[in-house]
Amino acid sequence: MTKVWGLARFVVVYELRLWAALFRWILRRPVPVEPGARRFAYIGAVRMILVAFLVVSAIEIPILELIVPWEPLANVLLGLGIYGLIWMFGLYASIVVHPHLTGPSGLRIRNGLTLDVVIGWDRIAAIEVRRRSMPPGGQTQLEDGVLSLGMASQTSVDVRLTEPLVLPVRKAKGRPASAVRFHADDPEALVEAAREFLGQAATKNR
Secondary structure, eight states: OHHHHHHHHHHHHHHHHHHHHHHHHHHTOOOOOOTTOEEEOOGGGTHHHHHHHHHHHHHHHHHHHHHOOSHHHHHHHHHHHHHHHHHHHHHHHHHHHSOEEEETTEEEEEETTTEEEEEOGGGEEEEEEEEEEOOSSOSEEEETTEEEEOBTTEEEEEEEEEEEEOOSOGGGTTOOEEEEEEOOSSHHHHHHHHHHHHHHHHHHTO
């Protein structure tokens, strides 16, 4: 029963946050960030896929209305179709309004509402641009101490940690990672911004 309530709570909270992201996107009100932080998008890798789903969902709505003869069922399917279309827009919005961040507190790696990992600059030994294609196995993989957080089966930034860390990533199952790979649409700009903070952190520690 505890697991059922936990799952129900997760679904409700996720749904509320999805709608909040949608409204922020529509109203063009980005989520506030700490002073000095910079935002970096990562939706580019999946934009075409999401747009395709949105188009298909929009096309399905009038088609179902035409081919389903029983009006009560047609109305139910119409409602579900409209809700599904709005939900897809919310998913798109959640990725847009929750970008990666570089700021005084560290590097923040995001993936919509499902991933939020903050790594302090004192925990990062090096960061570089390196575009990779991920092997089959999902968008989140941990192999030989390397945690890959991909988008569309690709990563473009490599982060080497000062020591193995257990990061709050469910699929890592509590195993430590000594390096993290993730995707950014403009990895060069992100790495440049990150290195500025790394330089400041190194200066403070001297």
